[in-house]
Amino acid sequence: MIKHLKSAADLDAATATLILDTAGEMAALAGREVKKLPTLRGRTVVNLFYEDSTRTRISFEAAAKRLSADVINFSAKGSSVSKGESLKDTALTLQAMGADAVVIRHPASGAPHRLASWVDGSVINAGDGTHEHPTQALLDAYTMRSRLGKIEGLKVAIVGDVLHSRVARSNVLLLTTLGAHVTVVGPPTLIPLDVAAALAPGIKVTYDLDSVLADSDVVMMLRVQTERMQDSYFPSAREYSRRYGLDAPRMRKLPEHAIVMHPGPMNRGMEIAPEVADSSRSTIVEQVANGVSARMAVLYLLLGGKA
């Protein structure tokens, strides 16, 4: 078993499938009256969050607690982190506390890789800068598999700001590892020039959302930050929404079985119309629930055995 989860590229198909299968078992257990399992009793999981992300932090916290791990939340606010303590010094503190795993969310790409060189415990990337968010990809894959029965052969369109999206990077890597056919869609300014060569040679790139809808099993909408307008990535929210937003007429072009995903938080009316977000195709609420199961699976597989 791998020691850290820094990138979706750390997972080969067998390991990724094992995580999804384990997440399935965890999800089944979540329906019971007693949700808590004794599995990680005596283990310490630190949530080290340098960015506000209540949803991801709570998801990891719930996952760790359901497995009976001791959870320490170490957030940038109200700690030495905001007083300018270096990541390395913080790492040494966590090391001294005997953290078995550190879940890190950080605005700088690669911060989990640095952390892993300074602590003995497992490092789990909960989103680093514009790099990756591997547990999001796992919960997305889990959601696709539960809705559509499989991942191999699925046609997945990932739409929006691929350039700045850690969700997109991790999903492209994981989904191609699991045999899905991925197309990235967005304005050319927000698609890295050599995205296929960089991430997965098999993926397709298109700048035309309408051209892929009829042949997609999954449409994954990425959050688009309106600040990108100031940097001339696109002219206006209105133009973006017209060209790359998923609205009801576009949703009607999707095959009957197709699902719509969004990692949240959504900009309703920007990349996704409210009637799409709230439709039966939308898996947005499921994704949140599945997040806990996927993260339980990751914690169990990283911490549930001999270190």
Added chain:
Amino acid sequence: MAPPRADTETVPGKVILSGSDLHRVVDRIAHQILEKTSGATGTVLLGIPTRGVPLAHRLAARIHAFEGIDIPVGALDITLYRDDLRLHATRALGRTEIPGDGLDGRRVILVDDVLFSGRTVRAALDALSDVGRPSSVQLAVLVDRGHRELPIRADYVGKNIPTALSEKVRVSLAETDDGVDEVKLYGDAA
């Protein structure tokens, strides 16, 4: 799918139960269950993965053959309740399947292949208490090889096999082990 087994296949083992012995033993346990539970009413069989699950199904099938009654069969994975997780590489989880009507107020018979230290059964009892509240819990095993580390005993035992601690007992079942039914004893590697 059964997890791969280490080392033993190349070392010849001593057959303790042949395929036909094994079938007779299962029949006997099925009869004992019927006898001891007054016809197995209100009873649920829960197999402990991996080989406890097919055993539980075989027992249910034999009980059906003898008396024409259907008893619910399920599976109870105990991996997440083990007390030795840190001693081994991470284990893949088995399936837990609780029959539709649940366990509350019922007689649960846990089914496993080998009873050894008793730690698996201890974990199963913990797991069971998180799933429901049975009126009573019994234990059926194919083989009891002794060396208990906890105050646990089986209600139904297919065969008692005195063993040395260094020896290994391997149960093969057709469902999980390429169609082979047998129980073998392996000496220590020396």
Added chain:
Amino acid sequence: MTSYLLKGVSVLGGSPTDLLIKDGVIASGAGKADETIDATGLVALPGLVDLHTHLREPGREDAETVETGSRAAALGGYTAVFAMANTSPVADTAGVVEQVWRLGREAGLVDVQPIGAVTVGLAGKQMAELGAMATSAANVRIFSDDGHCVADPRLMRRALEYVKAFDGIIAQHAEEPRLTEGAQMHEGEVSTRLGLTGWPAVAEEAIIARDVLLAEHVGSRLHVCHVSTAGSVEVLRQAKARGVRVTAEVTPHHLLLTDELAASYDPVYKVNPPLRTAKDVEALRQALIEGVIDIVATDHAPHAVEDKECEWAYARPGMVGLETALPVVLSVLGEQWELIAERMSRAPARIAGLTGHGTDLSPGSPANLTLVDPAARRVVDPAELASRSRNTPYAGTTLPGRIVATFLRGEPTVLDGKAVK
């Protein structure tokens, strides 16, 4: 003054001979000396000259001082280094450049020649007092805002013109700032994979293209710092073919390392301009051999531990290089001593107008030279560096060549591979 006889030395790879150093110069013929050094198997090179060194003093003496940097330089075979202006305060006045020059004299290990800032505070707005720096005791001839690009084309044109009055030269850090906002590494496949903001090659090439046209237009000399891309090489090749008076440097690290190293996210590999692709490395090597790129310059950039042991995005760019430059160049070019002497000693001295360095080791020349053992191999250990900083990208790498001795005007600064002071 102690005289030295270098017995059996190979000058620039030639047959073994004896070289007598007396009264600060190379003496004619052999003869008696106070000290004899068995130089069998050692190669003598004119003392190396680095046109691009960051000594950090004044301001960041925790990272490097003129003295520690001078010692690192001498150990690397250098007899002259040009200290970049991005100190604190910035070397944009006669006072600061004279201070650095004086500190260099006091250290006495290499000739420290200050580079003056082009603009006040390196802010790119107002020209610094270039003439005052030129006529100061430091005798500044090279001006650079290195670390920053002189991005304003009108200001760049004026600076190129203005320094003609005292035969100065502008050394441009070619980086279009609008194309590199937030940039962390070379823009390409690796940056996309790592989610680090890209520094596109065109940001360098566009400035070089503009500046060679400006230099051509006003008839001035231009020097391009740390060329890093294949495209820049093409721009320079064309400009030189047209007769533009442009010279260019490449760093040892851009001749050896590629952007793949960023995959570790270890900021020891973060540098500006960034490490590029293998294709760029190949083009730079070829350009150096052909002379499209004139010189190797270290861009020695010491940084304190806390500026490197952190997240990639928060780390300062730069690598120490003085003590590993010659070994890296040897590993890239092989034992082409004539070429190495040209690219690392003679041409940089010529570009800077620095007399007394980069001269042939012939009788009467100033005895600025270094002795190299080409057969030696060394595993780079950051802890052994004389520089005050440890940010070498070569830790654990085995490099060829060992600097055995360095002489500055006949005085040894390094003997037996150790600094004499």
